[in-house]
Amino acid sequence: MAAHSLAVSLLSAALAAALPAGTVTISGATNVDDATLYENSPGGNAGAFPGFFAGLNGNGSPRRGVIRFDVSAIPPGSTVTGVTLSLEVDHLGGGTLADTHTVHRLFGPWTEGAGSGTGGNGGGGGTSSPGGVTWSARADGLRLWDSPGGDFVEAPSASAHVGTGLGSVAFTGPGLVEDVQLWLDHALGNGGWLIRGTEIEPGTARRYVSSEGNAATAPRLTVAYDEPAGPITLTGPEVTDDATLNNLDPTGNTGGDRLLRTGRTFEPSNRRALIRFDLSSIPASPSISAAELTLVVYRLIGDETELTLHRVTSDWVEGDGLGIGGSEGGQMGTVVEGAVTWNSRQHSGSPEADVPWTLEGGDFEPLPSAIVSQNGTGPVTFSGPGLAADLQAWIDGTGPNYGWMLLGDENTDGSARAIWSSDAPNEADRPVLTLTFGPAGASGFVYD
Structure with missing residues (x-):
């Protein structure tokens, strides 16, 4: 009885002993894909450029960043308890106004590509890169987005204030936890995130260091988790x-x-x-x-x-x-x-x-x-x-x-x-x- x-x-007590906690930080070009979607360059790709953009440039043209982390280092079956996405602004992209940048879960796969940004700081548009993601297409120019500019969840998973200077920006919160947990539980579901500004005021674009940029300031995803119970x-x-x-x-x-x-x-x-x-x-x-x-x-x-x-x-x-x-x-x-x-x-x-x-x-x-x-x-x-x-x-x-x-x-x-x-x-x-x-x-x- x-x-x-x-x-x-x-x-x-048994569960506590069977649920060891862990933390993993994911970074580096082999573990991260990222690129910019340029509205004014709908067929251009910048997947190999050392930075990616988000926000409106000085002419009011949207730039949106896409980024995806390989989360396979997290033990299968783990419960995600915390997520922080760390980025570094290294150029204002012609922007002088503060803004709020938001992170949205992307639907479906896309291909990073090997194109480069044009213009003095890479903000002018992308170059041709067969197979690479663009404003119009998720890959190879044939697999189009349902909506140009990316297919993503309208409600943001996280947001952060972006000031008028250079430096680090951190996104965190339960929405990111839910996203990573989803990708961990469903092997083919990791489409990564889209990062955008409010897209209201021109001059709010920022360039973030990409996975091809300076390793010390490249994108990092820090995930805390409880390992699956034995x-x-x-x-x-x-x-x-x-x-x-x-x-x-x-x-x-x-x-x-x-x-x-x-x-x-x-x-x-x-x-x-x-x-x-x-x-x-x-x-x-x-x-x-x-x-x-x-x-x-x-x-x-x-x-x-x-x-x-x-x-x-x-x-x-x-x-x-x-x-x-x-x-x-x-x-x-x-x-x-x-x-x-x-x-x-x-x-x-x-x-x-x-x-x-x-x-x-x-x-x-x-x-x-x-x-x-x-x-x-x-x-x-x-x-x-x-x-x-x-x-x-x-x-x-x-x-x-x-x-x-x-x-x-x-x-x-x-x-x-x-x-x-x-x-x-x-x-x-x-x-x-x-x-x-x-x-x-x-x-x-x-x-x-």
Whole structure:
């Protein structure tokens, strides 16, 4: 039976130990792509120029910078906790007015190109560079932007005041965190950012040092993150509720017994086992990539049989009843007020207080979340996407955690199983739930 305050402290400690924090700074021409989009030079590219521009030049013509960082150095499955984009203004671009520059997430891929800026400081336009990004096209002059000047999220991910002098500009905030997390979780989704000014007043353009410029002041992306949790194991009465339901003992409870039972005996009697783990201390953010439930079979009747796990659809109360009679208490349970039985989610001797199942024997999904073929005593492990999906919904709060119903063969006499419960005297025999976090198969990003 679950002692929830202890479960919370134990699981919180486990998660803290399994979530090491890290920070990575990404910079350099091999890890960063950047370029300028010039409205007055719609086919020009400046991907190899040592600077890129944002804002309106003195004639009121927009310049927009595009920049993309390779975030594959962040461990797959990590949770991003902080992001800072650091840029350096090294030329005013003919601008004398202060402005606000904003960072917007770009849709889709683009190609940096090898063109150079024209004019005295590179602000006049770009040169021809087959395949390079321009005001009109994301690549090669054929793959056009849906809207000239770039396809981007209208709402900025971050903004910063840009004064009338040279020096560093830092963009930070939750929008950048969301963007980097998105790119980390979706390998093909990293289109980088577009940087623009308010585009109202002429003379607000600034030139930022690009990844081809001075390495000391080139663009830097600093990302703080929590690494994905290693496997978390839940076991024992502090984090587990379980009990057996018996159709020949419809008001008996076995929530405190050392054994769970499932399948059909020779009486014949059908038994079903409920099991639920306390997941309340696991934060909603981790993505479950794998889940395993391991049970230990103590005794069995008959040969190989199929065991199935089904998601329970109604709440229930474990109780602390013990099995009595028969072989090792397997005949019936004890009456416990408010505890789960074959007939009731919360049994009561008073009909007014009794909370019945919708269907006697428990309310659960007919399709199993996991299936195993089992023969002999010892461990048996359930796994698969159905199990992980149930747990993800319970952790995220999109579905209530009522646990699983364990079913055996209810059509064949002599197919019963006795399984150690969370109250088993030997800790190694108790049910164990193992969760692994982080996207399955994550392996970095691919860019066009």
